[in-house]
C-alpha cells in the first residue's frame with residue numbers, strides 16, 4: 446500500500462515562491478487573528494462529579510437535602526446527583542428574577558434618570574419598615590411616600606427610549622407577564638410594583654432583625670459566621686460597588702507582605718460574580734451607564750501592587766446571570782474594535798469616609814486606564830464628587846466572561862492554567878452551608894495548589910476539600926456603623942495533604 450504522503454507532487458520552485466509570498470502577506474494578520482480565535486474559545490464548564498459531590502455531602506452529614514441524603518449510599522447516586530444538580534441549578538437561576546425585582550425597587554427609591562421627585566432615603570425607608578404593620582398597610586404607606594416617583598417610573602417604563610435601566614426593567618416586567626407600554630396594563634403594573642416594595646421592606650425588616658439577633662447572642666466570630674449565610678433565601682442581586690475592591694487590595698497587600706504572593710507571581714485569576722452596578726442599595730446612582738467594576742478593579746490592583754505581569758494576566762469572570770455575561774461580552778467586542786470601557790466613580794462627600802478609603806477612590810484605575818470626563822449629574826446630586834476612568838481596550842480584552850454557577854459548576858482547566866487567585870465577594874452570603882460546601886469543592890478544582898481564594902464570608906472548611914483559611918484582613922470604609930469588610934484568605938493545599 447502506498448503512503449499518501451509520498452503521493453504528493455513536489456512543488457516547483459515557482460510555486461514555492463508564490464506560496465512563500467502569500468504567507469508573508471498573511472503573516473502580519475496572524476497574531477490578531479489568533480487572538481480573536483482564542484477569544485472565541487470559551488473554556489469548558491463542567492458540573493461537579495457525583496464522586497466529589499458525595500464526598501462533600503458525606504462529610505457534611507447534617508442539612509443535606511433529604512433526596513440526596515437517602516440516595517448517598519445507593520448505586521444510583523450518580524444518576525440522582527446529575528438530576529438533582531440540574532434541578533438545583535434551575536432553582537438557583539430562578540432566584541435571579543427576585544434579585545432583579547429588588548433592583549427595580551432600589552431604582553424606584555433612588556433613581557434620578559426618570560423623575561424630578563426627591564430620592565427616598567434609606568432613613569425614610571427604614572422608618573417605615575420598622576413600624577409593625579401588615580403587608581397591605583405597608584404597601585399603602587409606601588405608596589403615599591412614593592406616589593410621584595411611582596407614577597413617573599410607570600410613565601418612563603411606557604416609553605423607555607434609550608435608557609438602559611428602563612430597558613432592562615422592561616425585559617424583566619415582560620418576563621413576569623406585564624406590558625409596561627400598554628396603558629391598560631398600568632393599574633396591574635402599579636399594584637405589582639407596590640407589592641414588590643412591600644416585600645422588599647418586610648424582607649429588610651426581617652434581615653435587620655436577624656442581624657441584630659446574631660449580634661446580641663453571638664461572639665464577633667460567631668456573628669461573622671451567622672452573617673455569612675444571611676441572604677440564603679433572598680433573590681440573587683446583581684448589585685456591586687467599588688468598596689469591596691478596596692478590601693481586596695488590602696488583603697492582597699497583606700498576603701504579599703507575608704510572602705504568600707511574590708511579585709509578578711499572579712497570571713490567571715477568576716472573579717466569581719462580578720455583578721452590575723444598576724442602582725446600589727446604599728447610594729444608588731443611575732446617572733451613568735450600567736457598569737461592572739470588579740474584573741477591572743482586580744487588574745488595577747494587581748498591576749499597581751506589581752503582583753501580576755501586566756501583559757500576561759488573564760481574568761475569568763464567572764457569573765450565572767446572562768445579563769452580566771452579555772455586558773462583558775459586549776465590552777470585549779467593543780475592545781476588539783479598539784474602544785475602551787468607561788467606569789464612573791461617584792462619591793458622596795456627606796459620608797464620613799476613612800482617609801485610606803478616599804485615597805483608594807482617588808488612585809483607582811491609574812494602572813488600567815486614563816481619566817476621562819465624568820457624566821453630568823442632575824442638580825440634586827450636584828454635591829457628588831466624581832471621577833471616571835477610560836479602561837484601555839487591552840485590559841478589557843483580558844477579561845473572559847463565562848456563564849457558570851459556582852455552587853454546581855467549575856471551569857475545566859489543565860493543571861498549568863489553574864488559577865493563582867479567585868475572588869468572590871458578596872456571593873456566598875446568598876447560599877446555605879451545603880451550597881457553600883459544594884462551591885468550595887468547585888473552587889478547589891480550579892485553584893492551583895498554593896493559590897488563594899479571597900472572600901468576605903466565613904466558608905465551610907471540610908476535611909475532604911483542600912482549602913484552608915490562613916488569615917484574614919479587616920477594612921473599614923467609613924465611620925458609618927458596620928461599614929467595612931472582613932476578607933478571609935483561603936489557601937489551596939497541595940494534593941498530597
Ligand SMILES: C[S@@+](CC[C@H](N)C(=O)[O-])C[C@H]1O[C@@H](n2cnc3c(N)ncnc32)[C@H](O)[C@@H]1O
Pocket residue numbers: 537681682683684685686689717718719720721739763764765766769849850851852869870871872875
Ligand atoms: C451581589 S453581586 C456582588 C458583585 C461583586 N462581587 C461585589 O462584591 O460587589 C452578586 C453577583 O454574583 C452572581 N452570582 C450569584 N450566585 C452565583 C453563583 N452561584 N455562581 C456564579 N455567580 C453568582 C450574581 O449574578 C451577581 O452578579
